[in-house]
Amino acid sequence: MNRTTTPGAIAAAALLLVGGLVLAREDDGIVAPAAGATIGPEARFVFDAPPGARTTIFLMDQVELARFSGPGRHELTRRLSQPGRRQFNVKVYDAAGGLVRHARRDVVVRGGDLVPPAARGPIRPHRGRTGVVRLNERTAVMLANARRWLEAHGGCPPGRAAPAWVLQGSYSRSVSASAGTHDGGGALDLSVAGLAPAQRERLVRALREAGFAAWLRRAPTFSIDHVHAIAVGDPDLPAAARAQVRDYFQGRDGLKGRRRDPHGGPVVKAWMRPFLQREGLSGALGRLGA
Numbered sequence: 001m002n003r004t005t006t007p008g009a010i011a012a013a014a015l016l017l018v019g020g021l022v023l024a025r026e027d028d029g030i031v032a033p034a035a036g037a038t039i040g041p042e043a044r045f046v047f048d049a050p051p052g053a054r055t056t057i058f059l060m061d062q063v064e065l066a067r068f069s070g071p072g073r074h075e076l077t078r079r080l081s082q083p084g085r086r087q088f089n090v091k092v093y094d095a096a097g098g099l100v101r102h103a104r105r106d107v108v109v110r111g112g113d114l115v116p117p118a119a120r121g122p123i124r125p126h127r128g129r130t131g132v133v134r135l136n137e138r139t140a141v142m143l144a145n146a147r148r149w150l151e152a153h154g155g156c157p158p159g160r161a162a163p164a165w166v167l168q169g170s171y172s173r174s175v176s177a178s179a180g181t182h183d184g185g186g187a188l189d190l191s192v193a194g195l196a197p198a199q200r201e202r203l204v205r206a207l208r209e210a211g212f213a214a215w216l217r218r219a220p221t222f223s224i225d226h227v228h229a230i231a232v233g234d235p236d237l238p239a240a241a242r243a244q245v246r247d248y249f250q251g252r253d254g255l256k257g258r259r260r261d262p263h264g265g266p267v268v269k270a271w272m273r274p275f276l277q278r279e280g281l282s283g284a285l286g287r288l289g290a
């Protein structure tokens with residue numbers, strides 16, 4: 001399959017035709033997703049099955065998404081959920097069920113934004129590093145996006161961006177050193193135990209790419225080294241966390257004294273534009289580039 005991605009676009013799904021007159025000109029009739037489409041936006045795939053086709057199966061990353069019988073226009077709409085590295089497969093079978101052609105292609109999707117859901121979603125318990133932690137769905141998806149960023153870009157084991165490594169979640173008043181930043185939604189602390197300094201930096205970067213205001217916090221100022229992260233735009237942010245988000249976009253560290261951000265300044269994404277304008281932080285939009 002020689003279809004390649006245009007910058008910022010996710011490539012199309014693979015097609016598998018079973019039985020009858022098998023045709024697999026892979027690009028035919030496939031409508032590629034919009035540039036930048038990742039989580040949230042819908043991608044549409046259309047295939048005009050030839051008169052002799054018996055079954056059309058849509059595959060993405062080895063997973064069957066839909067199956068249609070007979071000729072005609074077959075269309076699939078799906079929310080893309082795996083930006084980063086993807087594998088596409090095209091398998092063509094003859095009428096007897098024998099595999100006559102198999103093509104595989106790895107594609108690295110560049111420039112895709114990891115866009116969080118618009119809605120907060122339900123608050124759910126997760127098994128954290130030392131006990132049960134609570135995260136709302138938007139925050140949990142953003143954490144998964146940080147993992148995907150690490151899967152695509154490396155530098156730190158992707159599994160470190162996961163609820164299992166969360167030391168303190170959201171809706172939590174148990175840790176006084178957190179100064180109220182975890183009282184509402186959008187907050188989490190990630191363990192950095194066993195990670196080298198460069199890996200810790202990479203974890204901070206991944207969380208920022210996913211839309212968190214995130215900093216490495218160190219002992220002895222804090223009881224344990226960890227990454228403190230606040231989800232930008234979370235509707236449940238308490239005042240203390242909102243103040244930290246402001247600090248983040250102003251290139252500060254979010255602590256008393258408002259020192260310079262030690263991680264090189266905020267990562268600004270297009271989806272943050274309405275939030276930044278609403279909060280009077282439009283100055284940060286200058287970091288958007290285009």
Ligand SMILES: [Zn+2]
Binds near residue numbers: 168178181182228229
């Ligand atoms: Zn924290």
